[in-house]
Amino acid sequence: MLENIKSQLLAIFAECRHISDQQIIGDPQDVFYEQMETLNRLATLDVDDSQVDALVADNTLQPVIEKIAALKQIHALRLERQRAGAIIDSGDPWETLRGFVYYPNYLQLAEMECRGAELKAGDRVVFLGCGPVPLSLISMVRGHAVTGVGIERDPFNADLSRKVIERLQLGDSINILLGDHFTLPLSRPCNLVMVGADAIPKDEIFKHLARTLPEGMKLSYRIYEKGFRRLFDRDHVGGLPHPLKEYRRIRPEPPVNNTSVFVIKEGHG
The missing domain is CATH 1.20.58 (Methane Monooxygenase Hydroxylase; Chain G, domain 1)
Structure with a gap:
């Protein structure tokens, strides 16, 4: 083979x-x-x-x-x-969204994120590298009553993302910002920072977050641990910089292939 x-x-x-x-x-x-x-x-x-x-x-x-x-x-x-x-x-637009082949995967991923970060209704999530269709945020907001901020560095993608959110009538719950990891931390606190697959370079991102985010902040990212898809993981997360520490992994069940990895910024004491 x-x-x-x-x-x-x-x-x-x-x-x-x-x-x-x-x-x-x-x-x-x-x-x-x-x-x-x-x-x-x-x-x-x-x-x-x-x-x-x-x-x-x-x-x-x-x-x-x-x-x-x-x-x-x-x-x-x-x-x-x-x-x-x-x-x-x-x-x-909602019927169109639900018709996307990977939509059920994102519903399961949303459940994994909320469980791993112990999110509750009203908590605030930031998604770095949200892309033109921020399905992770949409699924979490729709299914778990959190609020969200998507950060996207490409102006065209950010504009598409805003229009998608507007058409889904989620503007009161999701805000899209043009920026990158240096946009963080935001002035308003959040409960989880999700680092998307397209947010690169990972080493630089996590070093910045380790320096600037408050103690106790939770982060998450997704990886392929098994199978052929792991071959094309171009910008994988290496060793986490101090004081970031992995505290949990939630492994997938079909049809999802991604493992969700959860990290916390520990105190210096």
């Missing part, structure tokens, strides 16, 4: 090595569609950790994995912008 996966990755790299980010985002035709279908099929394979480790350790695959991971991330943004447009233009 390992050689088969490697050969398919090399084939994707050969087909896409000259594709630019702008082509994926801007072309009317989805130039990465067939390759994503192949990657989605590979993600369903029962691949054990040792096989993934072997692929990660293969030096000849490093540029291949880096390129494919970058294209996957841009392609995901293309799809998310399309979903934002569908909600904004919909006559029934």
